[in-house]
Amino acid sequence: MSDEAIQNNEEEEEEGAPAWVVTFGDLMSLLLCFFVLLLSFSEMDRQLYREVAGSMAKAFGVQRKIPTFDSPKGMKIIARDFDQEIIPNKERLEIIATQEKEEVGNELKKEVETSFKDIKDNIQIKTGKNQVTIRLMGETAFDSGKAEIKKQVIPLIRKIGAVLKGTKGDIIIAGHTDNVPITGGLYKSNLKLSIARAATVAEFLIDKPSVEPQRIATMGFGKYRPIESNDTPEGRQKNRRVEIILKSAHRP
Structure with a gap:
């Protein structure tokens, strides 16, 4: 090679x-x-x-x-x-509850301002940390000594019920009166009258808007929980009231 x-x-x-x-x-x-x-x-x-x-x-x-x-x-x-x-769990739930109640309160206030201008001065809506309170004061919803809701207020009750139906939490309906004794009529005391008025509002909420009955509780306090002095006509008018209270569903 x-x-x-x-x-x-x-x-x-x-x-x-x-x-x-x-x-x-x-x-x-x-x-x-x-x-x-x-x-x-x-x-x-x-x-x-x-x-x-x-x-x-x-x-x-x-x-x-x-x-x-x-x-x-x-x-x-x-x-x-x-x-x-x-952020602690308790504080977190309180923040969520407050936000929810503010939303409900703002919605109701807007509805009262636009649709119920004639009676808005006798309606108070207050929002707290764990609840929102709707107050119907004076003879806004009831005639003196009676427990039948006035016809002109029924649409307002229906609207309140429709808003509450979309929420969570217990609903307390509390009736209150002034300290003037009842003379005659169907109800023998202010306590019985306040209970009857609360029950009437509850029946309306359950009937048409169909709010869950298990969420609703009724109470009557009569003259025993005034928010103003009963010494003046103005104070007595504010003490004659029905309160619809939405409690928070978030409990720490």
Whole structure:
């Protein structure tokens, strides 16, 4: 064989990787699969992982103070002493309840202003932290000594019922009177009259707007819970009232 042919054969043998590299690659692939299987069958120390990852996060300056309602659902890569301000559950429920009551109160106020202008001066709507109170004062809803709702007030009662139907929470209907004794008539005392008026309003709410009966409770307080002095006609007029109270459904 000539020198030129030998040189060509040597050059051909030098092209590409040596044959043993194929076997070595197969071996590495098998080792990788082996270690992946070992890792999948092993149990990871999550607490240790959090501490290590949290230390790294702190070293890079990512620790911060975050106010939130709920903790994140997934696994957190944070340090053990991560400073997280969580709003307590009780406070959270109070915030939700207040927002809901404000929405109901605003809706009713708007309805009274637009559709019941002639009697709006004798209607009070007050929103508290855990309840909204609708007061029908004076002879707005009832004639003196009677428990039948006036016809012109029935649409208002229906509207109140329609709004309350879309809410949650208990509904308390409380009747109140002034301290002037009743003489004659169907009801022998202010207490009995206040109870009858509360029951009448409850029947209207259950009847047409179909508010759930199990949510409604009626009470009669007679003259025993005045909001003004009974020494003046104006005070007595404000004390003669029916209150529809929506209680909060969110109780801490």
